[in-house]
Amino acid sequence: MRQFIVLGHDAPTTADFPLDDIAGGAGRLDVLCRCVNSAFFLSHDIRESVRVHLVLADEFTVTFDGADLRRLNPDERSTAALVRGALDEREEAIGHMPVETSPGVSLTRRGFEPVLEDVASESTVVQLHEDGDPVVDVAPPADPAFVLSDHHDFEPAEADLLADAADHRVRLGPERLHADHAITVAHNYLDTGGFAEY
C-alpha cells in the first residue's frame, strides 16, 4: 500500500464553492485534484493499492481509497465535484468516524496530526526535502507514505510533525516539483524498484 497525504492550506471546508473557479475561489483545490489524478491513474487502469488523504485547512480530511474507488475521472473538475460531494456530508462527520460519500471516498473531521499518526502507524513515512538523500540511494520501502504540501510550504508546526514522524528524508531530483509531479516521480521510483534494480 502506497499512501499520500496532501495538505491543502487554503482548501474549502464547506461545499458552497463553484466548480468553475476551483483554481481561484476554491482555494487552489485544483492542486489537490491533480494530486489525486497522479496518485491513482495508470493508462486505462487505476492503482488499487493506493490511498490519498486530502487534508482541508487542517479541519476535514477527504480520503480516496483505490481499492473501492468508482466514478473517479482524470480531470480536475470531476475530482473537485467528489470533494464537494464529501463536504456536503460534513455535518455527518462526527469525531474521527469516516463517512463514505461516494464509493471509495470518505470524509473525516480530522486535521493533519491525527491523519499522520494513523498513517505512520502502518507505513514508512518518507519526507521529501531538498536537503534529503538522493532517492536512488534509498531502498524503496514496502508500505511508503509521502507527505506533500499544496502551493504553500509546510507551516513550521507541520514541518515539525513531519520531521518527527519521518523514517526517511529524500529528494527526488535537483528541481523543486509541484506536489502532483512529485507523486508521479515517487510512483515511478517505486514501480521500478528504486531505479537501480529496474
Added chain:
Amino acid sequence: MRQFIVLGHDAPTTADFPLDDIAGGAGRLDVLCRCVNSAFFLSHDIRESVRVHLVLADEFTVTFDGADLRRLNPDERSTAALVRGALDEREEAIGHMPVETSPGVSLTRRGFEPVLEDVASESTVVQLHEDGDPVVDVAPPADPAFVLSDHHDFEPAEADLLADAADHRVRLGPERLHADHAITVAHNYLDTGGFAEY
C-alpha cells in the same frame, strides 16, 4: 531544449467549445492541458527551455514556448482557455506560418507529420514504448523530443512516422502511464542526468 509533441486525436479545431466541459464536449482537451502543465511547471518557476506542440486532430498545432510564455497557470481550465484563444485566430493561420495568439503561444495549420519533421531536424527523437530499452540504460540526449498520444493509442500511420523518426526507443518503467505523467518522469530522468549520475 526539451520538446514534447502531444497528439490530441479528438481535440477541437474550432473555438466554440465550453470551458466547463473540456473533458467531455471538447474532445478530452483536459489531457492536453495536463501535458502542458507537466512540461512547464516547477515549484514557483517555469521551465524556460521547453517547447510543447499540441497537435489538434492532425489539422492545427498550438505551440507553447517556455522562453516567451506569460499567463500560463497550472489549472486545466485556464490552459484550455489559451488553446481556445489560439483557435480563435484559426483563419489567420495560413500555410505553415505561425500566428502568436498570446505571449509564447502560437498556432500553425499543421498536422503531425510536418511538426515531427521540424522537431526531428533539431532534436533527438525519443519514442516511449513498452518494449523499449529501460530509460536508465540510455544516456540522456542534449536536445530530446518526446512524442506522446492522448487517451488513444497512436494510429498505425502515426506509429510508423514516429518509428521512422525515432533515434531511441525507451520505456520509463513497468507501468503504462498517462501522457502527462510520462512527461513528468521524462523531465525527472533528464534533471537527474539519467538517474545514474544523480
